[in-house]
Amino acid sequence: xxxxxxxxxxxxxxxxxxxxxxxxxxLTDDRASLYTLYALLFLVGVGVGSNGQTWTILxxxxxxxxxxxxIVVLGTLLGAGLAAHxxxxxxxxxxxxxxxxxxxxxxxxxxxSQMHSDRLGVVALLANIMREMLTLLLTPLLARYLGKLAxxxxxxxxxxxxxxxxxxxxxxxxxxTIAVFSGLVLTVLVPFLLLLLLG
Amino acid sequence: xxxxxxxxxxxxLAGVALRRQQRLLSWANRGATTAxxxxxxxxxxxxxxxxxxxxxxxxLGTQALxxxxxxxxxSVLLALLLYRWLFCERD
Numbered sequence: 001x002x003x004x005x006x007x008x009x010x011x012x013x014x015x016x017x018x019x020x021x022x023x024x025x026x027l028t029d030d031r032a033s034l035y036t037l038y039a040l041l042f043l044v045g046v047g048v049g050s051n052g053q054t055w056t057i058l059x060x061x062x063x064x065x066x067x068x069x070x071i072v073v074l075g076t077l078l079g080a081g082l083a084a085h086x087x088x089x090x091x092x093x094x095x096x097x098x099x100x101x102x103x104x105x106x107x108x109x110x111x112x113s114q115m116h117s118d119r120l121g122v123v124a125l126l127a128n129i130m131r132e133m134l135t136l137l138l139t140p141l142l143a144r145y146l147g148k149l150a151x152x153x154x155x156x157x158x159x160x161x162x163x164x165x166x167x168x169x170x171x172x173x174x175x176x177t178i179a180v181f182s183g184l185v186l187t188v189l190v191p192f193l194l195l196l197l198l199g
Numbered sequence: 200x201x202x203x204x205x206x207x208x209x210x211x212l213a214g215v216a217l218r219r220q221q222r223l224l225s226w227a228n229r230g231a232t233t234a235x236x237x238x239x240x241x242x243x244x245x246x247x248x249x250x251x252x253x254x255x256x257x258x259l260g261t262q263a264l265x266x267x268x269x270x271x272x273x274s275v276l277l278a279l280l281l282y283r284w285l286f287c288e289r290d
Contacts (some may be wrong), residue, residue, distance in 0.1 A: 007239050008238070010239040010240040011242060011246075012243060013240060013243060014240040014242065014247060015243035015244070015247040016247065017244065017247070018244045018245075019247050027244060028245070031233040033242070036237055036241070037238060038206045039206075039230070039234055039248060040235060040238065041206035041210060041233035042206045042210035043227050043230050044207065044208065045207045045208065045210020045213065045214055046211070046217065047210075047214060047224075047227065047228060048210075048214060048219040049210065049211035049214020049216075050214035050215065050217055050219065050224050050227075051214075064286070067281055071274065071277040071281050072277075074278050075276060075277035075278070076271075076273055076278060077273075078273045079271070079272050079274065080270040084266060087265060087266075089258070089262070090262055098263070099270040107235075109242065109280060110235075110239070111203065112206075118245050118246045118247075118249050118252050119252045119255065121242055121265065122252060122259050123259050123262050123263045125239070125242070126259065126261035126264075127266045127270075128216075128267070130267040131270065134271055142275060146275055147279050147286070148282060148284040148287075149279070150278045150279055150282070153275050153277070154275050154278075156274070169259075185274070188207075191203050192204070196201070
């Protein structure tokens, strides 16, 4: 929550600054953000590869658990694609790409703005921050009325970090393992799916 | 843009190799956080200079909310079916 507020602050700081003053060329040049993006992707990989839990969980994996991130991908893309189909000004591929952030707002918004447009990058930033907030707010209700996988599905990629504590509290520790696994798989899938949808 | 997967893969290999180097890893983590803030700041700059995006900011927010809700609804619905089908026999 604090993180997403800081992210929004950075975004709006940049937005206001460029309206107020003339910025030096290297700041408005696309290459600055492209190289920072490459560095970020490398560092995200370091985080995934060095995560001790990654390997213990991979050893306990079975086909039932693999189905969890699979249905999150399917459900999210269908839901967002269908909504985009009925919304003016956005195609179903664009809607699916926004959904394919799975709550991982930082990486998805940046990738989408680089691969597609700033406009869709902003939609992805807001939609994926909202996904995290919705999950934090709704987890107690989802776990109670729609089954213990529902909060994990709502959380998407955030199930491995920011929303894990609340998911674990309302579903129990065996579901926490599933949450971390699902979040991890979805985190790694974000760039792949964006390339398939927008590339 | 497939180059982004190369950086991700190289990072993962480096992460596996460095998984016992706690100090280096905490630096990597801080680096990633800083890169995210910097990139969002740069995205803000880019959007602020884009008249079309600026004038549509409100409708982009509405789009985002609807896409977010429908994505969550779709995945939660399938999760409920999967849970009933395979997971809840113990409860």
